Amino acid sequence: MPSAFSLASTLLRREILDLHAYHVPDSTGYIKLDAMENPYPVPSALRGEIAGVVAAAAINRYPDPGAASLKEKIRCTLDLPDDMGVLLGNGSDELIQLLALALNKPGATLLGLEPSFVMYKMIATFTGMRYVGVPLAADFSLDLPTTLTAIRREKPALVFIAYPNNPTGNLFSAPDVMQIIETAPGLVVVDEAYYAFAADSFIPRLADYPNLLVMRTFSKLGMAGLRLGFLAGRTAWLEQLEKLRLPYNVGVLPQVVAEKLLGHHKILLQQAEQIKLDRAALHRQLGAIAGVQVYPSEANFLLFRAARATEVFDGLKRRGVLIKNLNGGHPMLNNCLRVTVGTPDECAKFVAALLDTLNQLA
Numbered sequence: 409m410p411s412a413f414s415l416a417s418t419l420l421r422r423e424i425l426d427l428h429a430y431h432v433p434d435s436t437g438y439i440k441l442d443a444m445e446n447p448y449p450v451p452s453a454l455r456g457e458i459a460g461v462v463a464a465a466a467i468n469r470y471p472d473p474g475a476a477s478l479k480e481k482i483r484c485t486l487d488l489p490d491d492m493g494v495l496l497g498n499g500s501d502e503l504i505q506l507l508a509l510a511l512n513k514p515g516a517t518l519l520g521l522e523p524s525f526v527m528y529k530m531i532a533t534f535t536g537m538r539y540v541g542v543p544l545a546a547d548f549s550l551d552l553p554t555t556l557t558a559i560r561r562e563k564p565a566l567v568f569i570a571y572p573n574n575p576t577g578n579l580f581s582a583p584d585v586m587q588i589i590e591t592a593p594g595l596v597v598v599d600e601a602y603y604a605f606a607a608d609s610f611i612p613r614l615a616d617y618p619n620l621l622v623m624r625t626f627s628k629l630g631m632a633g634l635r636l637g638f639l640a641g642r643t644a645w646l647e648q649l650e651k652l653r654l655p656y657n658v659g660v661l662p663q664v665v666a667e668k669l670l671g672h673h674k675i676l677l678q679q680a681e682q683i684k685l686d687r688a689a690l691h692r693q694l695g696a697i698a699g700v701q702v703y704p705s706e707a708n709f710l711l712f713r714a715a716r717a718t719e720v721f722d723g724l725k726r727r728g729v730l731i732k733n734l735n736g737g738h739p740m741l742n743n744c745l746r747v748t749v750g751t752p753d754e755c756a757k758f759v760a761a762l763l764d765t766l767n768q769l770a
């Protein structure tokens with residue numbers, strides 16, 4: 409009888425064997441500023457209400473497969489245009505996967521910008537879809553001529569644009585993104601994971617383009633634990649994608665809890681406003697540190713560069729602060745680190761730990 413190891417090595421697809429598992433470090437005990445979570449727990453006034461809907465939920469039953477009530481709540485809370493549909497995902501990661509599965513005809517290409525959200529490329533690999541990455545300019549803005557040329561050459565079936573971009577934090581120029589949508593022969597998905605922290609959105613532009621979908625998640629707005637994302641756009645697209653969605657991908661509890669929380673969307677947006685103020689303060693503080701270069705951000709995190717970034721990351725970790733080390737990933741992210749904007753207290757502890765680490769390294 410062959411070992412499980414040799415069986416797995418023979419039977420599994422080569423691309424899967426070659427992948428490095430997405431590494432999520434154990435964060436127990438750390439000040440956790442690595443994953444763009446909202447640092448504020450659910451307000452106590454709301455906890456009782458949530459306990460109520462959870463207690464009343466029919467968890468012995470399968471969820472409403474169409475999640476009609478939650479979808480209606482999303483539509484009216486976010487003012488989605490009446491003629492646009494909504495498709496829910498178990499986080500927006502699941503929607504990226506669903507789009508890749510749906511559009512992956514033999515030879516079809518998924519085009520992403522680099523550096524950007526790593527799941528676009530990873531999911532292209534999972535699904536066996538051809539992937540093309542187009543580099544951003546050195547300042548992380550769109551390199552429009554290069555991008556348009558790549559689109560004309562590669563004719564991608566699917567293009568992902570994170571707006572604002574992760575891990576760089578900046579918001580691309582809207583007219584540039586529009587030119588990409590106009591040039592692309594395939595579907596363009598504008599990923600607005602950080603919509604609550606940004607000054608612009610493509611939802612009002614959905615009607616202008618037949619090949620545009622907007623994707624959002626509630627993860628960065630305080631519901632990362634619920635796993636809920638959605639696609640908004642024309643029903644001609646969404647009705648087809650619905651066929652591929654697993655029928656019960658959003659459970660009973662995420663449905664009722666998210667609906668309740670969206671009933672208090674204002675509270676979440678106020679937290680986002682606070683985070684934006686704290687982002688500005690943290691940006692100023694980082695900008696004042698010699699040897700640290702901090703980038704502009706319209707998201708709930710900041711990208712910064714410092715010499716010996718991996719040692720800086722390790723020094724922060726030893727001091728109890730966990731951020732994201734991007735050094736060694738994409739070549740344009742050499743010596744880059746990404747920190748989520750936490751509470752003012754968490755930010756202060758991060759800055760103190762950073763100063764201490766830099767002093768020790770000097």
Ligand SMILES: *Cc1c(COP(=O)(O)O)cnc(C)c1O
Nearest residue numbers: 499500501525570574601625627
């Ligand atoms: C965090 C993030 C997502 C994934 O969000 P989930 O809904 O938690 O799966 C998608 N896109 C970008 C750009 C992100 O930063």
